[in-house]
Amino acid sequence: MVDVTPEKVEYVGPAEVPEVDLYHAKTWWTKYVFSQDAKVIAIQYSGTAVAIGLVGLVLSWLMRLQLGFPEFFSFISPDLYLQFVTMHGMIMVIYLLTALFLGGFGNYLIPLMVGARDMVFPFVNMVSYWVYLLAVLVLVSSFFVPGGPTGAGWTLYPPQAILSGTPGSGAGIVLMLVSLALFIIGFTMGGLNYVVTVLQARTRGMTLMRLPLTVWGIFTATVLALLAFPALFVSAIMMTLDSVLGTSFFMPAIVEFGEQLQYGGGSPVLFQHLFWFFGHPEVYIVALPAFGIVSDLLSVHARRNIFGYRMMVWAIVGIGALSFVVWAHHMYVSGMNPYFGFFFATTTLIIAVPTALKVYNWTLTLWRGDIHLTLPMLFAIAFIITFVNGGITGLFLGNVVVDVPLSDTMFVVAHFHMVMGVAPILVVFGAVYHWFPLMTGRMLNQAMGQFHFWVTFLGAYLIYFPMHYLGFVGVPRRYWEIGETNFIPESAESLNAFITVAALVVGFAQVVFIYNILTSIFKGKISERNPWKATSLEWQTTTVPPGHGNFDDELPVVYRWAYSYSVPGTVDDYTPQNVHPDDVVKIAAEQGGD
Amino acid sequence: MDFFREISSKPWLESQVAIDDTHQGGAYTLPSVTIGLRIFLGVVTVLFSLTVVAYSDRMTLADWRPVPEPTLMWLNIVVLFASSVAMQWSVISARRGRTANVEIGMLVGGALALAFLAGQLLMVRQMNALGYFAPTNPALAFLYMLSAMHGVHLLGGLVAWGRTVMRIWGGHEAHQVRMSVELCAFYWHFLLVVWFLLFVWFSIT
Ligand code: HEM
């Protein structure tokens, strides 16, 4: 990369920051319900995402009960099991994680961190949430239609998704597709806001390279989502037409229960390409915000600037770009041309390079840092460990010869839960412990937090580590019951029971976490302002929680990047981004040197 | 803004700090709505491109047979073109401050867009009457779907168009609605180009 050596410019005093038109709510309804304030929208997004996420959690318990104790729960039929699998997967990936990271954290943090009063299109932003809510309601309604929700697996592969052998092949699948289409429309409205706000509404002095990595992660993830969701959108439309009008976009000539259907000529593999062209970027849509947030958690709680900030930005952008050329590694068993497989295995291994680079930089940030083992820091460290683990199994799966026998086994389930389930969720938890004082002015309870951390982190390992082994011995995924299978040892059964117990315990820890949040909102210890002594702008507001319009009469002016921790020669171990250079207190003896 | 140049700067260097302190915040001097619209059109471009890719993939399969282009399709594209011209005329009038002409241009443009949509519906009905039933013919299914997708986008544009017209009727002057008129026209031209390319695509396949 070129080294930009700029000419020295005389210091220029801050100009007047032009005031934006801020919408002021006049009634209770427009203030709290149909609000155009990004912070309120963030809370609405998060609340809805967590609510539907709890449904997903309960579904996972039901699945685990069936897998752990197959003969015991007679009400879980094979059909029902498949419906649980499907809805669990889709809810967690799309309606919980995507909505929470972008709609929740994005809305709350972007305007505050870039020093803006609000998103640039507040009205569109509000509509975005209501369309998302509608998508969730349509999704939930599919539980109550005849035939129930779809049981096609979260990948919704045709032809099986719309054949009558699959549960929910009537109304269930159509509602799922409609809900996805709505989600995408709602997201696009929000996404335009996030991107244009980052580009245009930064405050004076806030260059792109002075943004906290949290903003970089969310920004890049939003760009990915804007480019990748259209693929899901067209496939949803085309599959809806196949299902409702009987077109044959994806449906080949097929015999169902001895009867020749009127479909013919369509290509199921075309759907797989479209789905994964969306699906792989989707995993990074979840991962990139987590990468960004965790970088900031590590830096703040280790009192050290993030190691290799520039490289971190490049890695985020690079991973984002590369994630569009690896999709077919999900399709090694679809009968593709071997050269094709070779190409995608290569790109898949290449994407591991910037990913590994980020892991090194996180670790080097901790190296000789002044590590405070606060809850956010614990979760951040747990994230690194879990992510490395899941990333390594990803490298296994990226190689065609290793993937073919492992495809569709529990090994894949273990891989993506480590990397996309547990790791980002750990970041979400860390972020909640970190920003809760900003959002409410109170601290979360520490004892409950410690309990939550240790049970979740260790418990997640107890759940997913053995699952790799199950995959190795050949236990397939999405099976209601293994039954008596020659090649699967009996120990697999007891292991499954063990995993189920671990899953229930971890689930209970989440209930404690929710209880902690609900009680701390009202009774938590009052926090001091900026309790973690962070430099970024969201902590520099005059009121906590930040009021309507975020900042005072004047927007803050930024004089440095977000990582001025433990700067040699200054008294405080941190310098907020908006403190004027003249106001930084220097240590007398060391004045001038650093 | 030169993105790659910007992300290769070193924000922690004294020399860079001096430069960064003079930064105004925004990346582009264009208004945010314009940028928002352009990004949105980028997303729409991806949407249509992916559908065309799907179309060309489906084309390679055995049961593919091309569909004829009815004359109505030619007529429709001429109407859509005229609609864009009217919108552009409205833009020019807005820049010159002629409020009355802005109104005429917008109204004619909107009416022609509605005529185009009606024409598209008629085209589908004609094709059905000729006995090309969609489900059995993948090319026709794509044609219908793409027309519908394009039509829905135009309908969305008509919402923005309606709001602008209301503002003119509410007494707004040319310079006050200029931005909205420009954005509408830009969107119209974009949809014209999309439909034109699709039209060419249907003709050659
Ligand atoms: C070093 C980077 C990674 C590599 C090389 C990699 C590789 C792979 C491969 C080859 C598969 C397909 C396995 C199969 O179906 O047989 C897969 C599945 C999956 N990966 Fe990764 N992965 C990586 C990182 C990630 C990340 C960061 C996430 C999410 C945050 C993720 C989420 C998933 C998911 C959700 C699936 C399963 C999809 C399904 O079949 O339902 N992966 N990965």
Ligand SMILES: [Cu+2]
């Ligand atoms: Cu992938």
